[in-house]
Amino acid sequence: MIRLEIYGIVVLAFAIALFLALVSFDGQDVLPAARGRGAGTHNLVGPLGAQVANLFLDALGGGAFVLTFAFGYFGLSYLIGRRARVTKLDVVGWLGALLSGAVLCHVIFSPGHLLDHPPGGETGAMVGEISASLLSNAGTFIVFLAMFVVSVIAITRRSIFELFHLVKRGSMRPVRMMQRIMNHGDLEEADGDGEEALDADADAGA
Known part of the structure; x- marks a missing residue:
């Protein structure tokens, strides 16, 4: 039980730190000039937080926020002792939520930008464009919205x-x-x- 609480605290702390790094991301913090001058960053989690947020935003765009909820969900589950292990359904559900969230951000907000990145990141852009070429934007939105809802059902078991x-x-x-x-x-x-x-x-x- 104590071990689960330790896991929960660590995972929950990472989720909070990642969320703060994402919401306070500024593209200027990851430029080579910013790293070289040794000045402070705009990011609430410092230079390391800016770099980590940049990686997640590059890959997933707005879907990166789904990842923070995933870590927060597991952290709370461990902390209150509701779950002792991660099941396959949990993994599939969160992967589906990540992918569908990134694609939905791309379909809804493209060609705009989110925190100096493509709205769905590289993943959302690639999968979204392939899907749009086959199903159109409207079809892609419907399919991945359904995928997101199914993923939430799989995660929550409701x-x-x-x-x-x-x-x-x-x-x-x-x-x-x-x-x-x-x-x-x-x-x-x-x-x-x-x-x-x-x-x-x-x-x-x-």
């Missing part, structure tokens, strides 16, 4: 209806929280008005 309800429930929580805050404010305002009215009546009676 049906599409369960996932829909989980997403719906999660999206409704902020709305309910705001409603409670607003209702609480209305009640406080009503109590204040009531107290003012009582004070006014007391003054009139006096």
Whole structure:
């Protein structure tokens, strides 16, 4: 159990570091001039984080963020003791999510750029262009969106209806929280008005 917790902490720390390196990536940090002048980098994880983020963005583009969720998922699973090993279904599911995520980023955002890289990286561009030549962009989007959904089902072991309800429930929580805050404010305002009215009546009676 302790060993699993250690694995979980290490993997989760790597996932957080990778996420920070990706979101703070600046192409200037990986230029030869930047490495040579010894100045500080824009990257939150330093020069090494910039280089690692550059490799993942080159390969996967936006799909690199799926990789951070994969590491985070396994790290949390190990940390709370839910899983002692990685199954073949986990591997297939995450590989499918990585590939489909990269291709979807390419289809949706190309010819734009994401963090100074192609939106789907080299992988998304290659697979996406081959698929588009056979299925068109619309067909590619449909196929790889379906692949992404199937991959999520394989990873979570939940049906599409369960996932829909989980997403719906999660999206409704902020709305309910705001409603409670607003209702609480209305009640406080009503109590204040009531107290003012009582004070006014007391003054009139006096």
